[in-house]
Amino acid sequence: MFPWFAMGHITPFLHLSNKLAEKGHKVTFLIPSNTQNKFNHLNHHPHLIQFIPLAVPQVDGLPLGAETMSDIPVHQAPVLAVAFDLTKDQVKIALENLKPNLIFFDFAYWLPPLAESLGVKCIFFSVCSAVSTSYILVPARKLYKGQHFSEHDLIEPPKGYPSGSSMKHLLFEAKDGVYFSSEFNGGISFFHRLTTSMTESQALCYRACTEMEGPFIDYFEKQYNKEILLTGPILPKPSHTPLEERWAKWLDGFKQESVVYCAFGSECVMEKDQFQELVLGLEQTGLPFLVRLKPPFGCETLEEALPEGFEERVKGRGVVHGDWIQQQQILSHASVGCFVSHCGFGSMWESLVSSCQIVLVPQAGDQHANAKFMTKELKVAMDVERREEDGWFTKESVCKAVKLVMDEGSEVGEQVRANHLKWKDFLLTEDLETSYINNFMIKLHDILK
């Protein structure tokens, strides 16, 4: 396993490793040396899954000791990518020593030729949905090296994309995709890094189900003319660690399914004015709420970011928390009835298998396509009204979306609840996961033949 140096990439690669180990396979995981400690607890088969530490080279602009995206601001990703590419020699030595049958990778576009020279097969493993990757990262976008997307290029889906107007992006969403084509300091763009990785790998692998994303997977398969292996949902196992007492106690104090939980993943930092509209919108709902968000840009602490008088007004029914929280356990607490999410891929799955009503406020990248898929295609979630050019949302629009799904007797609320329940039941069908993984194993063996 050789994922991009980011928590959101290392985690799904490790989940997949656990699945392979459950079938008795030996897995070696290349990981930055000081980051390994953060993942030991997720390694459920330490006798089969071995971490090999990589020294992250010191490069200009990379803060001392930084190893993954969670150690740096998002805009420094290109600098980390330079350090990541410089691990090539260490990776080569590891492969020569290990002689694995297969490598799963994503961002290391230089890996396929290296692996081929050592007789090892490469599989591109996507940590994002098929719906979102096939919106931007496909040859149909016809972006040649040295060319750049304009924001208008990404409003329409690429030619042949399986869904019509429902997935069409608004201007502010399209603007986010332009970043993929930027070449930083003359280096390779993320668009070319990823499309090269996919083009040169033996097969592509998605955490997906045909029942949900079938047409998008077929489209991808045709675009790359490669086999797509599906792992199925790989749902997180119910955690054995109980919810921290302070949260459990606080949540216990409210009515069943009455609390709104709001969280935007591990990376998101908002603009201060949008952060304030969001919390004011939650205040306006009159419902109890628990927010997990980092302090917004320009603020050291959450306290200085909160609107005036906010803390006194919501005392006893509203909490804004800046540090890590056990999201999975929070979502399965009986008092939590609504999840206001950015629709990152991890949260998307966690929301689907929860019993919460879902409200989506995507913030960046793949989250826009994921959110459209959830609201317009699966119709399991409600979106918050935004301004087309810059995505601005008001406290009134946040409040309206939450109330639409939470108010008793709301017709829209009942519709999304029913659709959500259908998909939740499907994803939790006994043996669904096992049958996907068994098929996946058969296909891996075929690739090795």
Ligand SMILES: O=c1ccn([C@@H]2O[C@H](COP(=O)(O)OP(=O)(O)O[C@H]3O[C@H](CO)[C@@H](O)[C@H](O)[C@H]3O)[C@@H](O)[C@H]2O)c(=O)[nH]1
């Ligand atoms: O306080 C926290 C914050 C996060 N999480 C967990 O961390 C994961 C976060 O993953 P995700 O929902 O995908 O959000 P991001 O961290 O924002 O993920 C990044 O990586 C994803 C791909 O894996 C992309 O889809 C997102 O757009 C990108 O922002 C989830 O399992 C959460 O349950 C917690 O448990 N507690």
